[in-house]
Amino acid sequence: QVQLVESGGGSVQAGGSLRLSCAASGYTYSRGCMGWFRQAPGKEREGVATTDRDGSTSYADSVKGRFTISQDNAKKTLYLQMNDLKPEGTAMYYCAAAWGGYGGSCALESVSLPVFGYWGQGTQVTVSS
Numbered sequence: 529q530v531q532l533v534e535s536g537g538g539s540v541q542a543g544g545s546l547r548l549s550c551a552a553s554g555y556t557y558s559r560g561c562m563g564w565f566r567q568a569p570g571k572e573r574e575g576v577a578t579t580d581r582d583g584s585t586s587y588a589d590s591v592k593g594r595f596t597i598s599q600d601n602a603k604k605t606l607y608l609q610m611n612d613l614k615p616e617g618t619a620m621y622y623c624a625a626a627w628g629g630y631g632g633s634c635a636l637e638s639v640s641l642p643v644f645g646y647w648g649q650g651t652q653v654t655v656s657s
Contacts, residue, residue, distance in 0.1 A: 530554045530646045532623045537651030544613050544655070550606040550623030550648055561626035561634035561643065564597060564608045566619035566653075573641065576621070577608060580634035588636060590616075613655045623648040 532555075536548040548564065563578035577597035578586045585597050596609040606623055624644035626634070633639060 530625065532625060532646055532648035534621065534623045534648040534651040537621060537653045539654040539656065540613055542613060542615055542655055542657050545609070545611045546613065546653060548608040548610070548621055548623075548651060548653075550608075552604045552606065552623075552625065555604070555625055555628075555646065560628060560630060561639060562599065562606050563624050563634070563636075563644065564606075565622045565624055565641075565644075566617075567622070567650075568616075568619040571619075573622070575636040575639075575641075578634045578636055578639065579606070584634070586635040586637070610653070613653070615655045615657045617653060617655050619653060620650040621653050622650045 531553045533551045561578055561580050564576040565573050566576050567573040576588055579597050594612045598607045625646040626643045627645040630643050
């Protein structure tokens with residue numbers, strides 16, 4: 529059974545930093561797309577950053593230059609380092625992994641949400657101005 533467990537959320541002031549972690553179990557780690565998504569109240573879930581089996585990364589325009597996605601294959605953990613946080617970044621952040629059979633692109637502009645079949649429970653990030 530695949531389990532993704534996020535941690536690291538919290539409340540920070542604008543300009544601050546947080547690092548989110550996602551511990552994966554029961555998943556063939558490092559063989560598929562993994563990513564971070566977020567959903568603010570009243571808004572649709574959106575992609576923040578993704579990474580693929582080769583370590584290539586993709587970011588939403590709104591976070592480029594401020595967020596970094598990375599993974600530790602030995603620990604089966606995905607990270608999202610978030611710097612210079614802005615109030616519009618307030619949302620529930622979710623870790624997700626693609627279905628095992630998916631072999632397409634992991635880039636945010638190419639991959640669709642249904643590709644990600646496994647989701648964590650989310651961790652709240654609140655940024656105050």
